[in-house]
Amino acid sequence: MILRVEGLGRRYGDLAALDGVALELQPGERRALIGPNGAGKTTLLNLVAGALRPTAGRIDFAGRDVTRMPPARRARLGIGRTHQHPAVWPTLSAADNVLVAARRPWGRLRAGAREHLAAVGLADQAGVTAGALSHGQRRQLELAMALAGAPRLLLLDEPAAGLAPPEVELLAGLLAALPSDVAVLLVEHHLDLVYGFADRVTVLHSGRHVHTGTVAETRRSPEVAAAYAGVKP
Ligand SMILES: Nc1ncnc2c1ncn2[C@@H]1O[C@H](COP(=O)(O)OP(=O)(O)OP(=O)(O)O)[C@@H](O)[C@H]1O
Structure with missing residues (x-):
């Protein structure tokens, strides 16, 4: 197990952006994290990266409790990330x-x-x-x-956002070629990209975990259909 998240929660006043979420990733696993807008996906990435502190729960990375560890130390331990808006100099x-x-x-x-x-x-x-x-x-x-930091876990926040279709194809190729020993947690709305990439898919809705399964299981899951009902993915 490279990442274990238990009972993870983050509140903003009365709003539970994330509510009691559990997640486990194996080394090298390709996991996608999907869900409608506001489901809590970026909040979960920020909690794992250390950019946010949880209001409940625990995060273990590579066998260590990193729940209260600052982001730079987590990065040194091997948690790499990219952002919704690319952070470059x-x-x-x-x-x-x-x-x-x-x-x-x-x-x-x-x-x-x-x-x-x-x-x-x-x-x-x-x-x-x-x-x-x-x-x-x-x-x-x-x-x-992110790769230069020699990560063991890579957190990717909507890498296809704002890309033209040929660029999404290029991205799909780059993601497929990522080192096989690096676990990847991919937040993405582009479902073709997700289904082509992921070993397993986790679905959040209103801060809660509603489904984890293979791509085939996710495609036919009634919980997933309900989470997206009326929402264009
Ligand atoms: N700093 C904040 N203060 C108050 N509410 C916040 C804050 N950050 C996030 N939220 C709320 O928490 C919930 C989850 O937000 P989050 O950005 O994690 O969702 P998301 O699944 O990543 O959505 P999207 O797909 O639109 O990026 C939303 O209702 C959002 O408005």
């Missing part, structure tokens, strides 16, 4: 963004940075400042930055 080159994200001595890493950029299809953009990249390329860059 716009004035640095793509290669330097990867170097900064790697948090290790630069000398040894310059070649490594190029490898990470090549792995996300940005080999030719190493010297381009991040601010000059397209939105899709900044998403690719953020993925390279």
